[in-house]
Amino acid sequence: DHSDVTIRLFDAGGDKLLDDMDTESNPFLGWRGIRMLLDETELLGNQLEAIYRLSGEYKDRIKLLVPMVSCVSEIHRLKKRIMDVKDKLTEEGVKFDRNLPIGVMIEVPSVALMADRVAKEVDFFSIGTNDLTQYTLAVDRGNEKISSLYQPYHPAIWKLIKMTLDGAKKSNIPVTVCGEMASKPKAAACLFGLGIENLSMTTRALPLVKSMLCSQKMNDMRIFSDQVMKANSPEEVQILMNKFGE
Secondary structure, three states: OOOOEEEEOOOOEOOEOOOOOOOOOOHHHOOOHHHHHHHOHHHHHHHHHHHHHHHHHOOOOEEEEEOOOOOHHHHHHHHHHHHHHHHHHHHOOOOOOOOOOEEEEEOOHHHHHOHHHHOOOOOEEEEEHHHHHHHHHOOOOOOHHHHHHOOOOOHHHHHHHHHHHHHHHHHOOOEEEEOHHHHOHHHHHHHHHHOOOEEOOOHHHHHHHHHHHHHOOHHHHHHHHHHHHHOOOHHHHHHHHHHOOO
């Protein structure tokens, strides 16, 4: 098997706390993902070095994914750290993939809105729909009081996904979608209709999603995605989802 492996840098923070992390009043909006890693010099350096050493053993098969990016300057700072690691490995005579692809998670609306500019800095996008939904709608998905407001099919989410895809196309970089949305068969059909053909999901979701995508004509999925993009409310999107494929 010669498939690619995408390694995501530590996404500690939010609901995934490390033992020595301070408690924050709102951890999902706090010190997490790349924000934390850029401060934790040794932790980030060790991860990058391990990934680049591995890339030397598995040429052209390893990719690096950066979580919780919110601005281009974070990518620039990370690239400086990567240069330091490359210089260190070169001095030691260690082989590594000098063109190892670097991608960013599209989880924060600010990056989706700037997708055309961010795309110029990286090699691929991975849209994390769970966090993107949470941050766009200002809804903590773990809060039972407002769980009804956590609406992954909200037109604003679809609009940000389309904006991300359009930005990626300008620089000709691929887009993957992960999160609950990719594992729902009809949502997956809509994503396919938009032009996103790389979906990441749990193994148990694969048979139903595959069955849905194989049973539908590409043109019908494009028409479906056009309809979803014109919807004005989550309820309208849900009605379209219910009707599709019947």
